[in-house]
Amino acid sequence: MPRIAIVGAGAIGTVIAARLSARGGLDVSLCLRSGGFSSLEVQGPDGTVAATPTLYADPTQTRPVDWVIATTKAYDSAAIARTWLPALMGPQTRLAVLQNGVEHVANFAAFVDPARILPVMLDIPAERLGPGRVLQRAAGIMVVPQGPDSADFITLFHGTGINVTADADFTTVVWRKLCLNAAGAVSALLRQPAGIVHHAGAAPVMRALVAECVAVARAEGANMDDATVDQVMDACCAAAPAGINSLLADRMAGRPMELDARNGVIIRRGAAHGIPTPVNQTVHDLILAAVSAEKAQR
Ligand SMILES: NC(=O)c1ccc[n+]([C@@H]2O[C@H](COP(=O)([O-])OP(=O)(O)OC[C@H]3O[C@@H](n4cnc5c(N)ncnc54)[C@H](OP(=O)(O)O)[C@@H]3O)[C@@H](O)[C@H]2O)c1
Known part of the structure; x- marks a missing residue:
């Protein structure tokens, strides 16, 4: 057995x-x-x-x-x-x-x-x-x-x-999933469920996170084109508005977050390919700053 x-x-x-x-x-x-x-x-x-x-x-x-x-x-x-x-x-x-x-x-x-x-x-x-x-x-x-x-x-x-x-083509499979996860960092930053994608201030940031992820994914060998960004944003818009992704759930519970596995890796692999990822870097750093400030206030 x-x-x-x-x-x-x-x-x-x-x-x-x-x-x-x-x-x-x-x-x-x-x-x-x-x-x-x-x-x-x-x-x-x-x-x-x-x-x-x-x-x-x-x-x-x-x-x-x-x-x-x-x-x-x-x-x-x-x-x-x-x-x-x-x-x-x-x-x-x-x-x-x-x-x-x-x-x-x-x-x-x-x-x-x-x-x-x-x-x-x-x-x-x-x-x-x-x-x-x-x-x-x-x-x-x-x-x-x-x-x-x-x-x-x-x-x-x-x-x-x-x-x-x-x-x-497993490379494309995992990077496509990472595109979705990358966008979810906005929820974790703002402490808002998935419906935040319908907010005019949040959607462009999510789109930029995804676009950077697609650029790095292509450099890593994933089979994606410019339409991938629209497809991922469509999936974000179709998600249940009350949904809480695990990054946000972990932040709310005070647990460690998989921020490096979800957005840090885009920054790291982007740097390796010479692809700028300023939006992932900014959102990543703001989440760390917010978590650190919250800990200091406890
Ligand atoms: N949950 C989902 O819906 C979902 C969906 C898709 C992908 N994923 C991915 O799947 C993976 C697992 O997620 P999850 O939601 O199952 O996480 P989770 O609920 O936090 O479970 C992780 C478990 O690992 C245990 N653990 C950590 N260090 C250990 C060690 N040294 N020895 C033994 N056990 C240890 C933790 O123990 P404690 O109980 O002591 O904390 C916890 O029970 C993550 O990469 C996540 O992103 C999750």
Whole structure:
């Protein structure tokens, strides 16, 4: 029976662990930092999924598995690489990285042979309701690059309700998602939900963030043209106005934000290609300034 270890018992880790456990035929464990629960419950669009995977809080209690599925925030990649991966990864283990951004492989390349890392683009809207309990707002999809490990990974998710596909142009897939995420920085800056895109003062800034992201994406090899900016802005306008993206949710909760993975990377990769990204730089810096000022006032 294939052995799967999910690292990170947050919104995505809980959805993945519960659905893989409930599917049957897999030996599923969930590796966590903070617990307080013994079972999982996902309230999804297809009903409630309950499961009791093996829970581990101590890496020394685990042993190598066939697949490690990393579901922490991008900024916690090095921490789990140092703590959990040495125990969970044997000579044949593959590492699937479920993160936002475009640096899935880079975040782990100092610790794991990149040939054994499978980057995963995920669109699974989920939020934590309490320990072990998650609300999954819509059906989940994931995309992986076409390659030697894609078929095995896709097979793991048969019957889970999460649709996984392989795409030969994964670079375009992740940069397109990053364009959407880049625009979301305006919500986080202004502490406003997604409907802020309909404000005449916000929309041009969001458009400029996206246009810079498209320019850098093209330099990185993504297949995009000028119409991409309109398509991404259309998607922003079509989003539920009350929607709160994770950058904003993390800022409101006083948690660390994936700002570097979402906008910092556009600035960094833009600099590497000689492409100016002044709007991403400004919004990025203003968010950091606002968070720092808020902390000082507490
Ligand atoms: N949620 C969504 O709707 C969604 C949608 C698309 C993409 N994503 C992406 O998916 C990734 C995961 O997001 P998420 O929403 O699931 O984040 P999350 O709810 O914050 O969960 C992250 C989990 O990682 C755990 N963790 C951190 N360091 C750890 C360590 N050293 N050992 C063990 N566990 C550790 C955290 O532990 P604690 O419980 O102790 O904090 C937390 O449970 C992110 O890159 C996000 O951008 C999320």
